[in-house]
Amino acid sequence: MQFALLLAPIVMNGFLLVYALTGWTLEGRARLNWSLEAGSVAFWVGLGMVAYGASVIVLTRLAGGAWRHPLILSGAAHALLALALGVSVVVAARV
Numbered sequence: 001m002q003f004a005l006l007l008a009p010i011v012m013n014g015f016l017l018v019y020a021l022t023g024w025t026l027e028g029r030a031r032l033n034w035s036l037e038a039g040s041v042a043f044w045v046g047l048g049m050v051a052y053g054a055s056v057i058v059l060t061r062l063a064g065g066a067w068r069h070p071l072i073l074s075g076a077a078h079a080l081l082a083l084a085l086g087v088s089v090v091v092a093a094r095v
Contacts, residue, residue, distance in 0.1 A: 005056055005071055009049060009078035016045050016085040023092035038093040046086030053079030 019041060026034050053075035060071040 002071060006074055009052060009056075009074065009082075012045060012049055012052075013078055013081050013085065016042070016049070016082060016089070019045075020085050020088040020092060023089055035093040038089050042086040042089035042093075046082045049082030050079045053082075 019038075023031070023034055023038055056075035057072050060069050060075070061067075065072060
């Protein structure tokens with residue numbers, strides 16, 4: 001179960017990273033089409049990752065995990081990374 005809890009945010013943040021990089025490299029009409037949905041994608045994926053990270057932290061603490069448990073550190077780090085990538089997507093959509 002710990003492996004699954006560690007793997008899911010890696011996959012979702014990997015998606016968000018590729019999505020952000022795509023926005024920074026597109027040009028012309030493809031960029032316009034990408035920017036139309038970029039804000040909502042960044043919002044929902046970022047919100048989902050923050051909620052997932054918070055729920056992993058709460059579940060780990062309820063199971064008796066210490067604050068330095070890898071699941072707690074991973075949940076917090078991936079939530080912050082998702083926020084940073086979400087901001088990157090929004091900035092790329094506005095440029």
